Amino acid sequence: MSIRTRAKICGITRSQDLDAAVAAGADAVGFVFYAKSPRYLAPEAAATLIASVPAYIATVGLFVNASTDEVRKVVHAAPVSMLQFHGDETPEQCLAAAEAVSRPFMRAVRVRQDMTAADLLEYERNYRAVGPLFAGLLLDAFVDGYGGGGKVFDWSLIPKELAPRVVLSGGLSAQNVTEAVLQVRPHAVDVSSGVELSKGIKDPAKIAAFIQAVGLADARQGK
Numbered sequence: 001m002s003i004r005t006r007a008k009i010c011g012i013t014r015s016q017d018l019d020a021a022v023a024a025g026a027d028a029v030g031f032v033f034y035a036k037s038p039r040y041l042a043p044e045a046a047a048t049l050i051a052s053v054p055a056y057i058a059t060v061g062l063f064v065n066a067s068t069d070e071v072r073k074v075v076h077a078a079p080v081s082m083l084q085f086h087g088d089e090t091p092e093q094c095l096a097a098a099e100a101v102s103r104p105f106m107r108a109v110r111v112r113q114d115m116t117a118a119d120l121l122e123y124e125r126n127y128r129a130v131g132p133l134f135a136g137l138l139l140d141a142f143v144d145g146y147g148g149g150g151k152v153f154d155w156s157l158i159p160k161e162l163a164p165r166v167v168l169s170g171g172l173s174a175q176n177v178t179e180a181v182l183q184v185r186p187h188a189v190d191v192s193s194g195v196e197l198s199k200g201i202k203d204p205a206k207i208a209a210f211i212q213a214v215g216l217a218d219a220r221q222g223k
């Protein structure tokens with residue numbers, strides 16, 4: 001019996017959406033601390049939501065090119081359990097911020113069609129080299145330079161030896177996540193647009209359907 005595929009619901013801004021994600025069985029919830037995002041949530045508001053997250057559900061704080069000091073201030077106000085860097089942050093910059101708040105971090109990768117398996121494996125090596133605070137890669141298709149765009153990338157670009165260590169993201173929904181998990185067999189999946197009524201406003205039914213579709217893939221794999 002192998003480990004079931006984990007699921008993160010990202011871009012949570014309201015308590016009712018957090019409740020829906022927890023009730024559906026999400027393993028992680030994400031809060032966007034990038035001010036230009038329509039899903040931006042102020043740290044103080046995130047803290048109120050974080051206080052209601054049951055134990056053993058990860059809370060992920062999402063940053064785009066924030067300074068170490070900015071990360072420190074946000075996490076002091078909103079004590080997420082994990083960081084996610086979604087800008088141009090170098091391994092050194094990710095490590096400095098992660099060490100400043102003593103949190104592990106995920107590194108989002110913009111997967112382009114011209115990337116090779118070797119490129120992705122080298123990318124992971126470069127970040128894994130910073131030490132145990134590196135928690136893994138989140139593979140995404142950026143839109144206009146950012147995440148949360150609801151765009152799928154070519155899953156066949158993901159090397160099989162990398163798949164069990166990555167979070168698969170980008171344009172996922174209940175309609176394609178079963179196929180995505182069966183094809184890629186990632187450690188986890190992540191979704192924002194695909195479970196929304198509008199940016200930052202989640203649909204409880206879509207959240208439940210997404211988590212159920214992930215479970216369907218696991219059942220078909222005998223997990």
Ligand SMILES: O=C(O)c1ccccc1NCC(=O)[C@H](O)[C@H](O)COP(=O)(O)O
Nearest residue numbers: 010037147148149150170171191192193
């Ligand atoms: O969600 C955002 O608004 C966002 C803004 C800037 C950088 C990253 C952002 N989201 C990161 C995530 O982890 C999303 O869940 C991921 O990009 C997938 O989004 P979607 O394709 O909408 O499911």
